[in-house]
Amino acid sequence: QVQLVESGGGVVQPGGSLRLSCAASGFTFSSYSFHWVRQAPGKGLEWVTVISYDGGKQYYADSVQGRFTISRDNSKNTLYLRMNSLRAEDTALYYCARDSADPDTYYFDYWGQGTLVTVSS
Amino acid sequence: QSALTQPRSVSGSPGQSVTLSCTGSSLDVGGYKYVCWYQQHPGKAPKLILYDVTKRPSGVPDRFSGSKSGNTASLTISGLQAEDEADYFCCSYAGSFTWVFGGGTQLTVL
Numbered sequence A: 001q002v003q004l005v006e007s008g009g010g011v012v013q014p015g016g017s018l019r020l021s022c023a024a025s026g027f028t029f030s031s032y033s034f035h036w037v038r039q040a041p042g043k044g045l046e047w048v049t050v051i052s053y054d055g056g057k058q059y060y061a062d063s064v065q066g067r068f069t070i071s072r073d074n075s076k077n078t079l080y081l082r083m084n085s086l087r088a089e090d091t092a093l094y095y096c097a098r099d100s101a102d103p104d105t106y107y108f109d110y111w112g113q114g115t116l117v118t119v120s121s
Numbered sequence B: 001q002s003a004l005t006q007p008r009s010v011s012g013s014p015g016q017s018v019t020l021s022c023t024g025s026s027l028d029v030g031g032y033k034y035v036c037w038y039q040q041h042p043g044k045a046p047k048l049i050l051y052d053v054t055k056r057p058s059g060v061p062d063r064f065s066g067s068k069s070g071n072t073a074s075l076t077i078s079g080l081q082a083e084d085e086a087d088y089f090c091c092s093y094a095g096s097f098t099w100v101f102g103g104g105t106q107l108t109v110l
Helices: none
Strands: A003-007 A010-012 A018-025 A034-039 A045-051 A058-060 A068-073 A078-083 A092-099 A108-111 A115-119 B009-012 B018-023 B035-040 B047-050 B064-069 B072-077 B086-093 B099-101 B105-109
Touching: A003 A092, A018 A034, A018 A092, A018 A115, A034 A068, A034 A078, A034 A108, A045 A068, A045 A078, A045 A092, A045 B086, A045 B099, A058 A068, A078 A092, A108 B047, B009 B018, B018 B086, B018 B105, B035 B064, B047 B064, B072 B086
Parallel strands: A010 A115, B009 B105
Antiparallel strands: A003 A018, A018 A078, A034 A045, A034 A092, A045 A058, A068 A078, A092 A108, A092 A115, B018 B072, B035 B047, B035 B086, B064 B072, B086 B099, B086 B105
16 A cells, blocks of 8 residues: 655754655655645645656745755655755644646645654754 | 635534635636645544545545635535544645645534
């Protein structure tokens, strides 16, 4: 079955960096685009970034553009999120989510359990 | 990339129907047929319940239905059950490979 397992979260000081990982299994990883979506404590969901199936294209929310970098290693079935210049408002549970395989639509069909990032001094 | 607007909370009794709204703009909800809805129980990952406004993934009961009018999408849950108590988030494609979510609605089954 589809499994997405995030890791790498933790406590980091403002201005610091962190790299999140999302290990995928149960399907052909290299056939899908992937997203990172975050949820601040007690708040709604916020789309962060997406990467194409081959890693050739990435798109970002304005709130993280220039600070976050999404990447993937299809040989390791793993998705990454490099986060630099972290701010208090980046504190959230970060989910990786698989994009639908249907090219005629846009939604996220499977999600991991999330990894918590806390930005605090 | 402004968040979609959802009511903070909605409630209903078992067996009743409830409708959750999700309001955006012509740049997202009103401009595309790609509205989706997720159910999230406490401490759990979001679960897809509707996509493309009205389509249900395999395994989602037909008690869940969706619609859209202009810039507002709606999720209707009929025959409310205790296990439907959860947070519900809408989302929409917003063009140029960006997406936007709503703030979520907490559904209470009385």
